[in-house]
Amino acid sequence: MSDSLRPRPVPGLGANVIGAEEEALVLDVLRRKEPFRYYGLNPAAPPPMVAQLEREFREYIGTDYALAVSSGTAALEVALAAMGIGPGDEVIVTAWSWISCFTAIVRTGARPVLAEIDDSLNLDPAEIARLATPRTRAVLIVHYQGVAADMEPIVLEAHRRGIFVLEDCAQSLGARYRGRRIGTWGDVATFSFQYNKVATCGEGGMVTTRDRRIYQRAVRLSDLGNYRPYHATIVPAQEPAMVGGQFRMSELAGAVALAQLRKVDGMMAHCRALQARVLTKIKGLTGLTTRRIVDPDGDFGFEIYLFLERAEWTGPFHERLTALNVNCGARTGTYPQYNRDYVKSPQMTHHPALSPFRDEAVWPAPGYRAEDFPRTEDLTKRFIALPLGPLYTAEDADYIGDCVVRVQREVCR
Ligand SMILES: Cc1ncc(COP(=O)(O)O)c(C=O)c1O
Structure with a gap:
């Protein structure tokens, strides 16, 4: 090796390959003057971009339903709520995980239960047996930085106990495990199109599932409780209306995400x-x-x-x-959740009654301190x-x- 330094290559993923394909699809949206996904100028033909993204995404992953949302964080919040997770429930998640993996659980009212990783930097599958209680409703799997977690033992153990498996694929779109894309192993999966991701549109996300009930609930939770005609062409509305957030994806974001998915x-x-x-x-x-x-x-x-x-x-x-x-x-x-300010804070939620940790006499409690991991x-x-x-x-x-x-x-x- 010579002593001359090689210039640093430009780091980054999907954003680095934004080009003519993204431009063409964005221009198409602009020229049609239809930036909203559910309706535009032509009542007979709803705007196509986010719908096409959802279609290609579910084919790419190999699943039944895909719902585009405004971010990977929104996707997690929608997915957890669609599974019916809420106050009194526990969700196992690795301590080594992104901010939203903890905060999305807290925002449902459920309690995140932190687990150890192993030398794959993903969940150690044995942690499910160690941490499960009668209140455990789900395990949130983070496929960290492009590498699939060991899904077979995870799904076997979780399903044996009647626990949902939620796959957070935000960092690993495209990765496979035993020949199948990640996002097809659990009950629900989430993805992100944020700037640092494999495919980006600046901000965006996706929820995928094979469960028609979870899909219907996710649609309502992402769109102010609505279930619009487009979704009824995929699954007729059977789930009752409920209060939802507003986590829709725009046609402009959908155009960029679609071009990126193809790359x-x-x-x-x-x-x-x-x-x-x-x-x-x-x-x-x-x-x-x-x-x-x-x-x-x-x-x-x-x-x-x-x-x-x-x-x-x-x-x-x-x-x-x-x-x-x-x-x-x-x-x-x-970095580890137990070192993050929002976990260390005694005032974790905007209202004390919303905190799943409100009854803890001492904080941080065991299970939320560095020495526990x-x-x-x-x-x-x-x-x-x-x-x-x-x-x-x-x-x-x-x-x-x-x-x-x-x-x-x-x-x-
Ligand atoms: C594992 C994981 N989950 C969720 C998210 C949240 O995605 P977003 O930034 O689109 O809200 C990220 C983003 O970095 C992530 O890495």
Whole structure:
């Protein structure tokens, strides 16, 4: 490896491939002057974009129903409410998960019960048996950064206990597990089209399910309790009206998300090829291991995780890679829920009666403190994340691999 530094590749995912396809679909919406999904200028033909996105999305995932919403957070709130989760219920979720994975549960009135991850950085399936109580209604699975959780044991254990499985696929659209896309293993799944995601329209989300009752409830919960004629063509209204939020997707967002969805498989093939090059170069290095991928064939491949044998190596490893112009992180936007301000706050909800923790005498209670999660603490203090993306080249991947080899020699001794 020469001593010349390679310029940093541009990080990011779907946003980096926005181009003529997105422009054409957005222009179509603008030229028709129909930015609202349910009706426009022509009463005989409702606007097509979000409806087309939902159609292609459910075909892509391989499921029966898809409902576009305004964000991945909205998708989680709608999905939990559609399953009927509320006060007195408990939902198991990994401590290592995005903000909304905790807050969406709290906003239903239910109690998030935090679980440990394992070296896949996803839920340790054995946590369901450890944490389930008669009040447990669901387990929220986060497929973290492009990699499927171990769904078979998770679904078996949850369904054996009569617990719903909600898959949060916000970070992993396109990934597969045992040949099937994620989002088809549980009872309901959610997705995000936020800026940092595999497919983006700035802000947007999707709820998918095979359950017609959950679909109908999700429609009502996302649209002020309405069940409009378009949805009745998919499933006739059978569920009673109920109060809903307003989480609809606009035609403009739908246009961008549709063009992006069509690019996901291309990005995945590209990232997988780059990842394979890096992994070949770093194979067999001592002092570090890579993230355990339960099903490598289905991995999206947009972020490699190295676990360093010793936590004190993480800082120097990160510094040296950064000095070599390698994009990397010793932390990500995710960090443990028990360290987040809204969890530590004694005033968690806007009204005290809404808090599922209102009867706790001491806060944080056991199960919400760092010392209750030795494995999550250990694993997340020892990793280096190496992002890849559609604008990275094979040469970038080789350079990253060479730099990891060089830094390992300097640091892991
Ligand atoms: C795992 C996970 N769930 C939910 C969300 C929320 O998505 P959004 O930002 O679209 O509300 C995110 C976004 O980062 C996420 O990573």
